[in-house]
Amino acid sequence: MLREENVRKIVGQLKEPYLHKTLEELKAIEEIKIKPEKAHVSVKIGLAKTGTAEQLQLQQQVVALLKEAGAETVGLRFVELPEETIAAFQEPAQESDSLLKSENKTTFIAIASGKGGVGKSTVSVNLAVALARLGKKVGLIDADIYGFSVPDMMGITKRPVVRGESIIPVERFGVKVISMGFFVEDNAPVIWRGPMLGKMLNNFFNEVEWGDLDYLLLDLPPGTGDVALDVHTMLPSCKEIIVSTPHPTAAFVAARAGAMALRTDHEVIGVVENMAYFESLATGEKEYVFGKGGGEKLAEELQVPILGKIPLQQPDWNEDDFAPSVYAEDHKIGQIYQGIAEKITNLIPVKA
Ligand SMILES: Nc1ncnc2c1ncn2[C@@H]1O[C@H](COP(=O)(O)OP(=O)(O)OP(=O)(O)O)[C@@H](O)[C@H]1O
Numbered sequence: 031m032l033r034e035e036n037v038r039k040i041v042g043q044l045k046e047p048y049l050h051k052t053l054e055e056l057k058a059i060e061e062i063k064i065k066p067e068k069a070h071v072s073v074k075i076g077l078a079k080t081g082t083a084e085q086l087q088l089q090q091q092v093v094a095l096l097k098e099a100g101a102e103t104v105g106l107r108f109v110e111l112p113e114e115t116i117a118a119f120q121e122p123a124q125e126s127d128s129l130l131k132s133e134n135k136t137t138f139i140a141i142a143s144g145k146g147g148v149g150k151s152t153v154s155v156n157l158a159v160a161l162a163r164l165g166k167k168v169g170l171i172d173a174d175i176y177g178f179s180v181p182d183m184m185g186i187t188k189r190p191v192v193r194g195e196s197i198i199p200v201e202r203f204g205v206k207v208i209s210m211g212f213f214v215e216d217n218a219p220v221i222w223r224g225p226m227l228g229k230m231l232n233n234f235f236n237e238v239e240w241g242d243l244d245y246l247l248l249d250l251p252p253g254t255g256d257v258a259l260d261v262h263t264m265l266p267s268c269k270e271i272i273v274s275t276p277h278p279t280a281a282f283v284a285a286r287a288g289a290m291a292l293r294t295d296h297e298v299i300g301v302v303e304n305m306a307y308f309e310s311l312a313t314g315e316k317e318y319v320f321g322k323g324g325g326e327k328l329a330e331e332l333q334v335p336i337l338g339k340i341p342l343q344q345p346d347w348n349e350d351d352f353a354p355s356v357y358a359e360d361h362k363i364g365q366i367y368q369g370i371a372e373k374i375t376n377l378i379p380v381k382a
Pocket residue numbers: 143145146147148149150151152153174177179251252304305340341342343344355
């Protein structure tokens with residue numbers, strides 16, 4: 031089995047992509063943990079910049095080398111190097127241009143919620159797919175930095191490809207997707223804060239080759255706490271959709287998300303009421319299991335329309351093309367999403 035000194039030697043010879051020194055020279059290997067019984071190795075590595083194409087490349091190199099040397103599984107975590115180290119080794123900076131070719135043409139649509147678990151990510155994914163089904167050019171950023179779930183929901187098994195200095199997003203159901211999940215090995219927890227978050231988000235815009243987009247959807251972190259506020263503040267100006275469940279108290283909490291959007295200069299364009307009711311397959315009868323009236327209350331409070339009400343039901347899974355949270359176009363709920371997507375294209379038409 032691999033020992034710590036072997037791991038240090040193997041990983042240490044790799045070069046940090048921005049400072050062009052080996053990880054050993056930079057003392058950038060911050061931690062090595064080995065679980066011999068599972069042949070698992072986890073390494074914490076410091077980089078000058080995280081969430082970049084270069085990180086992805088290094089990530090793949092480290093995993094390949096450690097597996098070649100006998101590891102069964104590899105967990106990786108990247109953190110930012112101390113400022114003194116960066117300053118000591120840094121070459122003159124060159125700012126890269128935005129790769130979002132149509133930045134002025136693209137409408138950013140953020141999907142927010144007052145609290146977790148109301149279906150914000152499910153709605154983000156299905157709206158992105160529905161817009162693509164209408165023939166729009168759509169991107170989706172999983173900006174739920176800590177609770178990323180978009181790749182799993184869409185059944186994405188691939189990682190983005192790195193071309194030159196940029197990241198090519200993964201395409202699924204016609205939507206170009208980028209997620210924090212792509213930059214984390216082995217489902218390791220993400221524990222970045224403050225400025226790191228900003229850098230990561232910035233890289234999602236600037237290091238990813240989005241090409242021409244009509245709409246770029248952002249699945250925001252839930253709630254109205256520090257992380258959600260940080261992300262709201264760091265985003266370019268967005269149109270925002272608030273997702274809530276029909277219970278009046280859920281709507282009350284969701285209204286705070288609306289207030290936060292307005293305070294951070296985003297424009298709320300509508301409300302989606304998720305888990306609105308349960309419709310019996312046997313009798314067609316509707317039961318309002320999570321209460322009623324919350325969507326209307328929220329829409330009234332924010333003075334925006336209700337874009338749609340989505341009942342409780344899981345998508346029909348297709349074993350050949352597994353995407354656990356994506357509704358087929360001809361599914362009843364798939365049709366509701368198509369209706370919401372049409373309303374969105376009318377409210378915010380594709381820019382000429
Ligand atoms: N309309 C629905 N019918 C049935 N299940 C649903 C529906 N909407 C969402 N779900 C399920 O509810 C759970 C929570 O959904 P989701 O992850 O989209 O919520 P979220 O608001 O993004 O949560 P968080 O932001 O806390 O990660 C998931 O298991 C999802 O499959």
